[in-house]
Structures are given as C-alpha cells and as structure tokens.
Amino acid sequence: MFEPEDAEPRAADAPGPRRGRRLLVLLAAAVALLIVTGIVADFWTDLLWFRSVGFTRVFRTQLLTKAGLFVAFALPVAAILAANITIAYRVRPPFRPRRDTTTEELWRMFEARRRLVTTGVAAGVGLLVGWVAAGEWRVFLQWHHGVRFGVTDPQFGLDVAFYAFGYPWWRFLLGAAFTTVLLAMLVALATHHLAGGLRFEGRPRLTSAAQAHMSLLIGLFVLLKAVAYWLDRYGLAISSDGVFPGWTGLKYTQANAVLPVKAIMASIAVICAGLFFVNVVRRSWLLPGIGIGLLLFSAVLIGGIYPVLVQQFYVRPAEADREAQFIARNIAATRQAYGVQDARIQNYDAVTDVEPGQLRADADTTASVRLLDPSVVSSTYQQLQQVRGFYAFADLLDVDRYLIDGRHQDTVVAVRELNLSGLGQGQRTWVNQHLRYTHGFGFVAARGNTRNPDGKPTFVESDIPPQGKLGKYEPRIYFGEQSPEYSVVGAPPGAAPQEIDYPDDTSPTGQRNNTYRGTGGVPVGSLGRRLLFSLRFGEEKILLSSAINAESRILYIRHPRERVAKVAPWLTLDSNAYPAVVGGRIVWIIDGYTTTNGFPYSTRVTLDEATADSLTSPERQVITPREEINYIRNSVKATVDAYDGTVTLYAWDDTDPVLRTWTRAFPGTVKPRSAIPPELLAHLRYPEDLFKVQREILARYHVTDPQAFYGGQDFWRIPDDPTEGSGHRGRQPAFYLTLRMPDQPRPTFSLSTTFVPANRPNLAAFMAVDAEPGEDYGTIRVLQLPRTTAIPGPGQVQNNFNSDSRVAQIINLLRRGESDVVYGNLLTLPVGGGLLYVEPIYVKARSGTSYPLLQKVLVGFGDRIAFENTLQEALDAVFQGRAGTTTGEAPATPPGGQPASGDLNQALADARKALADAERARVAGDWAAYGEAQRRLAEAIERATAAQQGSQPSPAPTP
Template sequence: MVYTHGFGIVGAFGNTVDADGKPTFTVGDIPPTKGLGEFQPRVYFGENVPDYSIIGGPAASNPVELDYPDDNSPNGQKNYTYTGQGGVPMGSLFTRLLFAIKYQEQRIVLSNLINSESKILFNRNPRERVAKVAPWLTIDGDPYPAIIDGKILWIIDGYTTSAGYPNSRVVNLANTGDALTSRSNAVSSLDNRNVNYIRNSVKATVDAYDGTVSLYQWDDKDPVLSTWSKAFPGSVKPRSEISAELLAHVRYPEDMFRVQRDILSAYHVTTADAFYGGQDFWRVPLDPSSFGANSANQPPYYLTMQIPGQSKPTFSLYTPFVPRGGRENLTALAVVNSDAGDEYGKITVLQLPRSTNIAGPSQVSSNFEAKPEVATSLSLLRQGGSDVVLGNLLTLPVGKGLLYVQPVYVRATGNTAAYPLLQKVLVSFGDQIGFSETLQGALDQVFGGNSGTTVSDNQQSTSTPGAAGTSQAIRAAISSLQSAFADLEAAQKRLDGAAEDKARARVKAAIAALISAQNR
C-alpha cells in the first residue's frame, strides 16, 4: 500500500554522450524533465512492479503511496493516491478474503488501511496482461514503452501461430533465441512449442497508469486473425484506429525476425541438390560482446542505416550470417525495414560471393584484441577496480565496404547498479583498425590512410590503396561530420528544435560526402 508504483521514464540519444561518457538524456530525473513534454509519469503496470498493490482511498484522506523522494517535503517524500480506472474494488469483505487466499496474505483481511474506496491491482506485467485479454495470441518477448498522447504506453507485438499449416517447415520458437533472450532480465524468450505458421497480426498497447489493453489489427490479410475476430467480435480494433503518434513508434518485432532468419539460413538456397546436401547453409554468428561472451547467438540490432539500393537511411533491424560449419567469415546480411511505411517489413539480403573472405563478427573481435595498442589500452582500463564491457559489435554496409563498430565501456567492479560509461570506440574497415575516445576519431584513423578491402557493385572483393585526393576528401568529410555532430549535440542539450534540424541536415550531408569520397 506504500510501494505501489514506479515513477518516470528514461530516454537517451543513441548517438551522443557527455564528456564523461554518460548518456545524453532526453528525459529523466524525478520528477521527469520536460524534454518530451508533459505526461503521466506513474507506472502501475510494468515489468518490475509488485505482483499486486492495494491502492486508493477516500478523497479527504492523507495519501500513503510513496510517489518520489523530495527533500522539500516534511517527511522527505511526496505521497500520492491513485485516481485511475484500473483495479478491483476491495470494499467487500468477501473480496478481501478471496484475494487474501490468492496471495496468502492475511493482512489483506486484517489491515485497517483498506477501506471502501480501496482497489487492488494485479496481472500487472504487460505481456501477461495482453495474454489474459487475448490468450489466442503468442506474445512477443520485448514490450517497450513510449510516451503517446501524454501517457506511457507499453507496445507489444502479438502473433497468430499454428502448427498445422500444410507443407511448411516446423520451427521450435524457443530455439530461435539468442544472447539477448537467454541473458536479459527484460526480454523473454518465446514459448517452447513448435509452429509452422506465424504472422505479426496484432499491435497491442497497455496503459502504464490504468492498465487499459488495446488490440489493433496490423495484418489485414491474416485468415487466422479474421477467424479469431469473428469468435470475439470487437476485441481487435481496426488498423485505421492506430493514431499517427502510436504509428510513429511501431517497429518490426525482433522475435518475428528471429524466426525468419532461422528459416532464411537454409531456404535462401535455390537448387535442390545444394539444399538436400546442406551446401551453403548459413548460421547466426556467436555474440562477441561482453553480454554474449561468445556463448549464444548474436541478437538482431535496430539501426538507422542506408543499404545498397536505398536513397536514404531508414530505421532497420538487421542480422549477419556466417557459413554453417566451422568458418567465421561473413557471408550475408539480412536487413528488414522497420519504419511503419510502405516498405515496412521488406527484407533485403546482401549476399557475398563465396570467393570473398570478409571477416565475420568473431574474427573482427579477435582482430581487435590482437592489436597491441588495443590490448594495452584495455588492460589499463581493467585496472583500478574497473570492468571493461564490450558493447554490441555492429556490422554496417558503408559505401562499397563493410564497417564494424564496437563501443567499449567501463563500469566499477562489483557495482552492477552503475551503468557503464563509454570510454573508447573500436572501428574496423577491411584490414584497418581504429581505436579512439570517439567514433569520429576512430573513423579518422581508419579512413585517413588506406581505404582497405572494398566490395564492388557486383560484390567482388578488391583491395585498393587510397589516393591522395581521395584521402583528403575523406578527411574533409570526417571533419564536417565531427562539426555537425558537435552542433547537433549542443542543440539537443539546449532543446533547440530549429538548430537540431539544421544540424541533422548537415550530418546527413556529411555522411553522403563521406560515402561519395569512399567510392572514388
């Protein structure tokens, strides 16, 4: 009745840090800063709230729920009384008795703090809440929050599945997991069951304040969803009711992509002999980050990138592939468009010819550690009571080559509550390695000299020395990019929208100039 809810939301820019390597927050603190406008910050329904809470009380009574610490208040905290529509009334002794039995807690019956205005909140986890409303859906393992129309909403993907689709390969959903689903406390793996039909037919939301669940049709051609909608009329809202603000936060689901990449690893083969012989099958590489520790598959990553054939960068979800077997060289990238527009869900596969030998994620990670300057620096960072945390190793198609980027963080040893601070950035392009305090510095080391191994339009691998004019153009583009990033960070910190838009335009122009210089 005191510790009933969470408070606030944290958001940070994905491309900037402060001078100490800390995230540059767009919204944070308690009470929340106004970077994303006014919103209801209280989280009664979420991933780390108690199983149940008893809330509410007479309007004239003193609030007893802890809201947030406040040094200016007499007791050092602000209190609050829940005013939302969620919860089951506890005015009846019989109701209190039932919940006392359910939760094995006699104080639900005996406490004099529970009155006719009290209510109990339960089924508070967003995934579980959607599952209660629509038990015929398979629920994605990674709900994510967004501020929409002044509220914190959890957005959750729902799948229609079946194991009875004719002439279709069967996949065990639990076997599609990776380092993220096996090691994260915030992301759950899918159920341990077999399916051979899966469609992302529903986008669901859960209101973090009052628990309201809304189901929206996403795939209007799914016959399974159509059947369920007839069985439970009115349970799923039409896609047209998805607001523009909500639509802007919709993304392509990771669990769906995990299943698709599992299928794609074999079914990209187009000849019968090669397929039945298992030739040219792929697999997802092991995750070389500190999180994966080379013991589980690399998870797919969201990234804004521009791939060959695209006119501009798009928000995407991607995964690399290496050959099935013992080799670790990169063989393909699969990229799915995650922007909720006309190209949403389009999967592009960038396949390298067998004749190429481009290093895969594990090989690049080994190359990083083998470079003397990197090994020495990492050893120094590990001293003085600090742990070195290797971040996500990203694989990016840039120009006609492939760029690897990995952040290096430092965290106080034994302090799991402390978030890591960015200290270094590792970059690899061809046989060149950059290692600096900033991404721009690492890129400057790589592109200031030899341009490394590149891949031409027909995907043939070549190695070309950088000409003096090309190197100068690259350095000039990097300098422009550094200046634009600095201006962008400054504009974001002072919340200057007009200056931020101008800086973003300069960043895009500088990236285009860098790519153009690479291609010369």
C-alpha cells in the same frame, strides 16, 4: 453375576471407531470446502478482472466453450460406459460356474451395489474425459470459426485451413472415439468376468452373448482404425518422417508408397470390421481372427516393409533427383509460411580498400550509429537515475526513436519501476509492500549516438520529476514488468495520500505522497470482495485491514505480457514488451503473433531455440517456450497503459486467416488497424522474435534451387556473439539501428543481423528489415557477399580488434588498477561500398558501486582498425584522416587547447595518477570526479600510444 473388569471400558470405547469415521468425514468435508471455496474465489476474481479491462466477452466465450465441450463429451462417454456395463450384466449366464473366493466376493459386492458402481464408474470416467475435452477449446473454436487461407496444398488440393483448423479437431474427435470404445471394452470385459460370461480356464472363454457384445465393440474399434488410416493420408502433408529434420509434408516415398498403402490398409480395416459385425450373429471367432491376421500381416508387410524398401533401394541411390519436386514444395511453402518469400536478396561486392572521403554518400547513416548499448548501460541508468533503492530498471533496455530537436533519433529507453526488494528489512511490512509502495515513477531516455565527455549517456528525458524533451506525460508506473503481485490503492476525496509517490527534498518528510485516481484494478471496498481477494492471495490482512476503504481498488495481474496473454489467450507474445511515451501516457507495446503448426510442407521451428541469443533470459522468453510452429504472422500490436492498465489490441496484419478466425471467435476484442493513433504508430517497430525466426529460416531458405538446397553447400548460420558484454556466450543478437541499405534512398530505422557460412567464420551476408511503419515496413533486404571473397565475419573482426598491438596496449592500460573493460555490441553497417564494424568500449570499476562509462570506440573496415576516443576520430583514422562524414560528436581537444605531450613517461605517469584518482573517487562515491578521472585516463592513454608510435595523438574530449 459380575461382568469382567474390562467389560465396561469396552462398552465405553465402542463408539470410538464411529467417532473416528465422523472425524475423517468432517475433515474431508472441510478440505473439499476449502478447495471449492478457492476455486470459486479464483473464478469470481478472474471475472472481476475481465470486467475491469473490458474483455468480459473473452471470459464468457472461454467459459461457455469449455462447459459445452465438457458436457458434450462427458455425458455421451458416461452413457456409453453405463450402457455397456448394463448390457454385460443383463446377458450374464443364468448359471455361474464355481470360481475363486475373491471373484465371488467382488461379484456379490457389485451385485449389491450395481447401480451405484455403474453410475460411479461411468460418471468418473465421463468427468475425466469431459475435463480433457474442455482443454481443447482452442482447437474447437478454430475449427468452428476457421476461415480459408486461399492457399491449397499441392498433393490433395485442400485449402490450408483444413490442416490448420480442421485436421486437429477431427484427430481429437477420432482419439476421443478410440478412447471411449476402448474403455467400453474394458468395463464390458470386467463385468462379463464378474458375471461369469468370461472364464479363464486354460484359455479365455466367452459365452455366446458376451462374444456378440465384444464382437460389436471390437468391430467399432477396427472401423475407427479404418477412419484413422484414411485420415492419416492427409496427415502426411503436415507430418515429419525424420529423413529431413524439421520438414513436414510428403516426400517421394510417402507420396508413392505410404499414401497408397494407407488407402489399402483402410479398405482392409473396413473388411475386418465387417467380419466382426457379422460375428455378432454368427458368433464364431474364425472369420474375425482371419481378418485380424490379415490386418496385422498387411500392416507389417505393406505398411512397414514396403516403404522402407522403396526408400532404401529406389529413392536413396538418386535421392536428389527423386526428391527434387518435394524439396521445391518445401522451399515454397516454408518461405510463404514465414513471410520471407519477398525477401530482396542482392549480390554485394563489398570492397575492403579505403580512401579519403569514402563515407561521404553515407553521412546520414554514420551520423546515426548507435553507440549506446542497451545490454550494457542498464547499470549506468541504475546509478545515475535510480534515485532511491526501491526503484529499478530492466537488465536489458530498449531501443526506440523520438523526434528530438526536429530530428528522429534512436534512443535507449527505460522506465523507473518499483522494486520492493530494494526496501530495507525493517520496511518490508505488508502495509509498505501492498499499500504504500505501489508504483514506479518516470521515463528515462538517452540519445543512442552520443555521449557526454565523461562517457555518461546524453539523457533527453530523466530525473524526478521528469525533465527533458518528451513533453508532459503521466509518469506513474502502476502496471509494469517488476510490479508487485498486487497493490491496494485509492482513498476517499480529501483523505491524506498514503502512497509513496517520489522523493522530494523540498517536502518536510523528504517525499511526496499520492492517491491513485485511475480506473485500473477492481473496486475492493465491500466485505464480500475483500473476502474473495483474501482467499485468492492467501492474505487475511486484505479482509482485516482498516486502511482499505470504500474507494479502494486492488491492482493485480500487472505484468504487461500477462495482461495481454489473459485477454488474448490465442496469441503468442514477443519476449520483449517495451515502453513508450504516447499521447501523454506511458504505454507498454507488445507484439502478438498468430501461429499454427499445420501449414503443409513448411519446416517447423521451436520458438525458444529460434529466438535464443546471447541476451536471452527466462524473463524475456516467449510464454510458450517449447511451442513448435511452421507458420507465423505479427498480426496484432497490443498496448498496456502503465497507469490504468488498459489493454488495447490492434489488428496489424488484418489479412492473416488465423487472426480472422480468432476475431470471429472473439468479436469486438481487436480494433482495426485504422484505429491506431498516429502518435502510437510512430513507436511501433518490427518485432525481434519474428525477425529472429525469419533469419533462422533464411539461413537455409535463401537457397531456392532444389538441387543446391539438397547439397546444402550454400547454407548460412547466425554467428556467435563475439563480445564479452553479454556475460555469456550465444548467438549474436539482432540490433535495432538506423541505416541505409544500398537500394534505399535514405536511412531507415531497421533491425539487422549478419550471417556466416555454415562451416566458416567469414561474412556470408548482411540482413536488415525496415522496422519503421511506412510503405516499406517489413521489407527484408539481404546483401549476399561473393563466395570467393573472405570478408571478415564478426568473430574474425573481434579477433582482429583484440590482437591489434595498439588496441591491446590501450585495453591493458584501461584494465590496470580497479578498472575493467566491457565490450559493447559489435554493429555491422553497409557503408562506403563495404562493411563497417563499430564497437563501443566501456570502462567500469571492478568492485563496489560501479557502472560502465563509454570511453573508446573501435572501428574496422576491411583490414584497417582504429581505436579512438570518438566515432568521428575512429572513422577519420580508418579512412586516411578524412572519412567524408560527420557523426555529430563535438571535436575533441585536450585541456587548454594545447597539443598533448609526446613524452611517453609523462603520459604513463599521468595515466597512473588518473587511475589512482578514479579509485579514490569511486570509494568516496564522487561520481563526477570519477568521470573526470576516467576522461584524463583516456587522454593519457592516447598520448602514450601516440608517443610510442612517434605520431601526434588524437586530442581527447573536453568536459
């Protein structure tokens, strides 16, 4: 009559497992709710962002296309899988043989929940396939809206649009069909096995109904294989066989062996598929087995061995002759696809001898030589123009041109951006980082061809508030390359400004505050939107902060390239966005490329490899760094307003069929070229990454004779960067500078590079492209040097500079004490009938707060070298005392206007004293005194060198 002592506790614990299951269900529901909420928040804030920039059509088109593809693939796949499971179940044998316990248990579970399992499997796989299909929205839109190139491939006579737009889509459809049939076969086999229609007793056995079912599915699979064989024929025009790395298109073996084999294999596959379809009725594996055997035998013998025999025993013994026709196709297609078919290549018999007045005809070019190296002077800008620690400049500055004092001049430009890492630890609160420190301030520009007497840049626009020659403009940088992830700005009229604007010694607080009045960003005053953005950024303070008001706006996705990439996801963007003052605003200019990997016969390049050089950094790499292409056009010029974030796309190459295709897919998003304002046009330039890709191509494809191309004896390569200014090794960068090529009437803002032979260090060619919008914009000119003349290449010239005894002595003196020497960019210019090398030399302190100052200039022409205080002095020294040109630099005279002393000991003593004075000034932070000491050091070194050589020194510059 009494229960055991543990009976009641067991009764009390009985609900425990149920409570555990409920807890797990609640936990899973909470996690699912969080995921769904996050997805909704990201989706809705993305929609708000697209509305704020006026590109809602892009968002809508992407969304509808993805949704349409998802449904169009998910539903048929799910239906096909469900149908095959149902068919396999309905044709199950009425009497099932005895089977193992596990299989019986699985069958009972399946039969009890057949509809649920069928729906679950079909829906799960369908959702997965639909998700993959939605990711192919770009491929679909290009196929759906594709326009003709007007160029046909030489083998099949099809327009290039078929390969660029159509072929990828048909390949995707075929792959989806293969996947669907294969999945249908798997679920059908699994169902037949559970239902008893497939037994494994010694060898697999199928019932008659199951055999008919599987014969139909296998027949469909083999029929799709026949379609694949036929489609492969066209794929040969854009595939690479590895014989010539990077090449696409048919070679001799593909055209004469593989192409007919593909047609034969397609026919055999159709026959084999027909035998399987017959087996649906006949239900014997004999004929289908013979068909599969024939298909496999043909694939090995005809598809595999025969092409290898043709290549090995017919093509390879006379490969140059056999492949000549196809090499010619590759050369023509590659030059056309990369836009270098009209490159002007001319022989240039460069002289190495010098004589007085030799540069007279090139006075304009030498006067424009850019001495300021944008890869070196960033820290100089930082020290001289940073103003406060929460401002920063880019590590690599940009080169542009401005109309200054009535003349267009090359300038090195940068913007003073906000740098939150410069805040002290106590200042890094959420309010400071997102509500108060919201923007950078100001534009800085310096002449590229001059310097101050102490080696500092000659600024034409500087300081806070901005002072200079660029006129009035909005200086605030709310959208930039270093902007915070998000900032909340704006306040009601009359409210006290809360944003830190800029330092101001006249203000009682030492700063000026500002309230954002622009139209950029998204209004975030309502509770609902604050909740959405709290979820997006994972920050509850957005929801709770009382500082956010009805007029507040949130700025996000602020990097110029990210903004352009989001509104134009079909563009590949140049790695460098550069700032310019245009129409009273600072705007970022970004070059956009349209590319494809489907141009028949054109050689492929990988963008990150083709654009890499000694200055490349991850921040300046293209957005899709591993993207392979074999066609590229600079089809779009994009701008981003630094104040309100407005994104504008302008068609630059409106004849490009890829651009025309995308503008049909996204109508109204790209403005015509005629809409580019003249003040913006003046700052557009030929893009760096395109030029780097083109020089990579022209290093080989300047050779147009198939036999010579096959031999490869005349191929070039881009030389390594011989200077130390970049901090690491790599290929020499391309340089923006103003120069005049031999066939040009006047100097032009250009982008230039050099080539050396593939296996030698001497100069092979010099290449420049007109980078300034105008009639000759984009014209590529190549000066090809005589193959028998050993003109020094960049590496050899740098070696000559370093090994020159006088140069080495001065460099050693400059490096004494706490100073170090930085080599600037080694520029090459075609002047005086030869090639002139110019390299600026900077001096900076080795420790503490330091920045490089331009102190000397190295010049080389032929075998003659000069190392002087100014470019003018160096040119005159090389060209026997009178170069015949004026660089615009002020004449250098020693203090007091007296000749410098020739006494070596006194000069060395003066140099040591100058070094000591420079170090004391550096420690004290007196940069004016530091610059003066550096000037005296350079002057003393000049006197010491002249005294040692027993000649009158070139006078040093006066402050």
